Amino acid sequence: MVMAISIANAAKDLKEKEDVGTPRLLHEQEPPKKDEKEEKSVGSKIKDKVKGAAASVASAASNASAASAASVSSAASAASGKIKGAVSPIGDKLGLKGGAPAGPSIDVKTCGAKGDGKTDDSAAFMDVWKKAIEATTPTTITVPKGDYLVDNLELEGPSKCAITFEMHGNFKAPSSVTTRQPHSGWINFKKLENFVLNGNGAIFDGQGSVAWKVNDCKQTGKCNNLPINIRLTQLNNSKIIGITSTNSKLFHMNIHQCSNVSLQDVHIDAPPESLNTDGIHIGKSIGVTIRGSKIKTGDDCISIGDGTENLLVEGVECGPGHGISIGSLGKYPNEQPVKGITIRKCIIKHTDNGVRIKTWPGSPPGLVSNALFEDITMDNVSLPILIDQVYCPDGKCKQGPSKVKLENLNFKNINGTSSTKIAVKLLCSPGCPCEKVSLSNINLVSNSKEGAAVSACSNVKPIITGKMIPPACTEECNSPFQLGVYQLKSVMIE
Numbered sequence: 001m002v003m004a005i006s007i008a009n010a011a012k013d014l015k016e017k018e019d020v021g022t023p024r025l026l027h028e029q030e031p032p033k034k035d036e037k038e039e040k041s042v043g044s045k046i047k048d049k050v051k052g053a054a055a056s057v058a059s060a061a062s063n064a065s066a067a068s069a070a071s072v073s074s075a076a077s078a079a080s081g082k083i084k085g086a087v088s089p090i091g092d093k094l095g096l097k098g099g100a101p102a103g104p105s106i107d108v109k110t111c112g113a114k115g116d117g118k119t120d121d122s123a124a125f126m127d128v129w130k131k132a133i134e135a136t137t138p139t140t141i142t143v144p145k146g147d148y149l150v151d152n153l154e155l156e157g158p159s160k161c162a163i164t165f166e167m168h169g170n171f172k173a174p175s176s177v178t179t180r181q182p183h184s185g186w187i188n189f190k191k192l193e194n195f196v197l198n199g200n201g202a203i204f205d206g207q208g209s210v211a212w213k214v215n216d217c218k219q220t221g222k223c224n225n226l227p228i229n230i231r232l233t234q235l236n237n238s239k240i241i242g243i244t245s246t247n248s249k250l251f252h253m254n255i256h257q258c259s260n261v262s263l264q265d266v267h268i269d270a271p272p273e274s275l276n277t278d279g280i281h282i283g284k285s286i287g288v289t290i291r292g293s294k295i296k297t298g299d300d301c302i303s304i305g306d307g308t309e310n311l312l313v314e315g316v317e318c319g320p321g322h323g324i325s326i327g328s329l330g331k332y333p334n335e336q337p338v339k340g341i342t343i344r345k346c347i348i349k350h351t352d353n354g355v356r357i358k359t360w361p362g363s364p365p366g367l368v369s370n371a372l373f374e375d376i377t378m379d380n381v382s383l384p385i386l387i388d389q390v391y392c393p394d395g396k397c398k399q400g401p402s403k404v405k406l407e408n409l410n411f412k413n414i415n416g417t418s419s420t421k422i423a424v425k426l427l428c429s430p431g432c433p434c435e436k437v438s439l440s441n442i443n444l445v446s447n448s449k450e451g452a453a454v455s456a457c458s459n460v461k462p463i464i465t466g467k468m469i470p471p472a473c474t475e476e477c478n479s480p481f482q483l484g485v486y487q488l489k490s491v492m493i494e
Contacts, residue, residue, distance in 0.1 A: 108128050129141070146169040154188050163196075171202070180227050199244075203243075206252075212298075228251040228254045233256045251279075259287050268295040275299070280301075281304075290312070295318050302324045304338060318347070322352045323352065325353070325356040330360040343371075344374040354384035354386065359404040360392065360402060361402050363402045363404055371410070375413045377416045389401075409437045422455070425456045426457045453470040
């Protein structure tokens with residue numbers, strides 16, 4: 001922009017010096033000339049210089065706009081948490097709409113959707129989707145205000161051009177409990193490039209309260225035959241902005257085999273009694289970013305499965321729920337490594353765990369490497385910092401130590417209150433001890449009636465820097481696993 005102004009000013013100065021006529025702005029239309037021959041030489045000079053200036057301005061503006069558009073879109077998304085409705089108006093004024101290019105728009109109501117919360121609108125959405133994936137220019141699917149009752153939607157690509165899903169209404173699932181193929185979704189987005197879901201606060205209501213009452217996965221171990229609210233599979237360079245998943249029958253959101261996908265202001269809302277309703281689960285994905293989420297659910301707020309690399313979770317508020325977890329890992333053979341995980345600037349409150357890594361006993365080999373948990377506030381959290389390498393929720397586990405290797409783990413600037421006496425528990429595997437575990441500037445105070453906070457360790461020698469409250473490894477976790485509770489005994493610090 002500075003370059004453009006400088007070039008324009010230079011052209012104007014030259015014009016005023018050489019032209020004996022009335023000064024003009026560069027973008028004004030040339031007025032008729034009385035004597036073309038007299039002004040030909042002067043006019044040619046001006047014309048040539050103005051053309052050069054205009055070309056430079058256009059080039060600079062083009063380059064600047066490409067860089068600034070992404071920044072403006074990101075800033076608008078970040079501001080939306082503080083200024084309600086900021087994303088949509090700013091995006092509309094700049095023509096960004098979540099970062100997607102402008103193009104033709106298809107309104108689902110013109111294709112038969114009712115949005116009355118009673119009529120099944122599934123067919124209308126599938127009809128619109130077929131048109132969008134065949135479009136030869138970037139296309140926006142517009143969902144006006146209303147409550148759209150839909151059954152299973154398979155919104156699958158590849159598409160010929162980028163698609164923006166612009167929502168102003170809500171999705172509503174049938175309340176009936178229908179078993180499905182394992183790991184299937186209710187709303188599915190699959191095989192898409194440069195896809196944008198701009199929710200504008202849209203609600204995806206899974207109506208799962210009936211399903212929770214009949215969910216017997218704690219007894220049977222079979223928990224995956226109910227639908228996941230939103231499933232993202234094989235999405236690349238895509239954005240999910242401003243949606244809320246509520247009352248899912250199973251996981252709220254599953255991100256699988258995706259790359260360079262960002263979630264901004266994606267919220268989860270379900271009561272603590274909702275079973276197996278992980279908020280956002282990520283697996284076999286690279287370069288996922290989650291920012292600005294508020295997650296209330298009956299299971300992990302965020303769970304990180306095998307094959308996840310270069311994940312950033314920032315500015316998330318978690319609770320109630322089971323905290324933010326890497327794992328569980330090691331239940332199945334041939335799991336892929338988990339590497340490059342950053343969890344920072346989060347608030348975790350009234351949860352069963354804080355930040356946690358969990359692996360199954362008797363597991364095949366696996367790896368978790370380079371994980372950072374930083375700048376996290378705990379508010380009345382049970383076990384704020386937890387490594388659990390004998391994770392066995394149903395009490396029916398294989399014998400033997402976990403073989404999932406944990407290395408290069410950093411817990412830094414973690415403060416707040418613990419609802420349990422044990423504030424830090426590092427229970428590493430005897431068959432594969434943890435390596436390079438760092439605790440830096442930890443300040444956790446217990447609210448428990450059992451007394452001051454303690455930390456318990458097994459098969460790990462953490463690296464301590466800065467403040468450490470409670471002091472590191474004043475207790476030892478005793479094996480073997482007994483009735484789901486590890487016994488503790490006091491040990492002297494060497």
